[in-house]
Amino acid sequence: MLQVRNLTRRFGDKTAVDDVTFDIPSGRMTGFVGANGAGKTTTMRMIMGVLTATSGDVLLDGSPVTAAQRAQFGYMPEERGLYPKQPIIDQLVYLGQLHRMSQSSARREALALLDRFNLADRSKDKLESLSLGNQQRVQIAASLLHRPTALILDEPFSGLDPLAVDSMVELLRERTAAGVPVLFSSHQLDLVDRLCDNLVVLQNGRLMAAGTGDDLRATAPRRHRITVSPDAGWLREETGLTVIDVAGPSALVEFDDDVHAQRTLAAALSRGTVQEFAPIRPSLSDIYREVTA
Structure with missing residues (x-):
């Protein structure tokens, strides 16, 4: 289980995330919702160690998460972080090797994921030649490539057509069935309602609600x-x-x-x-x- 405890992040006089606490249970999908500027992306970046928290902790099974453990997480930023002029398969293999995968296993896993998204025949194309929705598919593949121990996904369904959404949902359910904790943000509340076991709601950097669907419905x-x-x-x-x-x-x-x-x-x-x-x-x-x- 990933545990966020009293996370706070200030930028000068502005408090972007204010004393936020919630759990991301293993084997469950946790939906992270809030308006633009609510603090979701900042919280995710602190979980991943991309941003240093002003105060608070991120725990894994009750102990502070280490850099080595974070390296095994899968992270998908809201802004695409891939190289537009590089062939898709080359950069996915490179990213896999950064996660200590062998070149052959990274290539095998990358092609399998691309096939799941109907992109195997485009594997040697440059990323910029793809539509925005297909670029999103490749970004998702990059986050799943090394079979991460936790998944932190910032707007993973943005720009995806219904078939791609279904493929992504199937992949995430496979990961949760294997015990992986998943946190994803989305403005598509119908998707959150359909997929999530847990819900976390932020507003103006503060936690408004957190818990299982049944717990929140009871209130x-x-x-x-x-x-x-x-x-x-x-x-x-x-x-x-x-x-x-x-x-x-x-x-x-x-x-x-x-x-x-x-x-x-x-x-x-x-x-x-x-x-x-x-x-x-x-x-x-x-x-x-x-x-x-």
């Missing part, structure tokens, strides 16, 4: 969709709930507790037909919007 408001006959307007007069919206026979309400939910259900049944009385399971994107509102 969300108790909202229900109620559909009755003939009209749901009477719910506005009930106690122990807040009416979010009413449209004819249908209403969205937020209960104070389960007692008031059951009391309201009984009242609805006494008035006529209840066609729907269902709790709404918030998505992780709903939780993000709630905690950053």
Whole structure:
């Protein structure tokens, strides 16, 4: 498990990351979300040792992470860091050798990854000859090449078409199934909701929420969709709930507790037909919007 503990980074008078603490469990995908300027990239750079923290620690299984351990991590920066005029396979093999892979094993792994992204036939092309989406695929391959012990990915899905997203998701799931902790940032909340076991939310450099999806959903408001006959307007007069919206026979309400939910259900049944009385399971994107509102 990777553990971020009280990380802070200041640039002069500006605090970009302010006392942030969260876990990146092994074998799980952790989504890292926040608006532009929230501090996600700065946090990732501190995890990787690219930036020195003003204060705080990054731990691996409870001990401070070492330079040798970081060298085994896979890192994908938001800004592409490859060489545009160099053949793709040459630079991937070179990067693999920097991670102490043999030339033959680096070439074999690079070609296998390129094949997963349908780029094996372009392996000898210069990077700049590829579309931006395909350049992103190569950058992803570079981060996975040495079979890293942890993955820190900054906007890995940016610019990818749906098929490339599916290929990337499959690769990440293979890594998490092998016990690798994965942290990735994204502005695509639907992807975060579909893929992530854990969520970390930053706003203005501060931690707003962190935990498993179930833990975060448990703290969300108790909202229900109620559909009755003939009209749901009477719910506005009930106690122990807040009416979010009413449209004819249908209403969205937020209960104070389960007692008031059951009391309201009984009242609805006494008035006529209840066609729907269902709790709404918030998505992780709903939780993000709630905690950053």
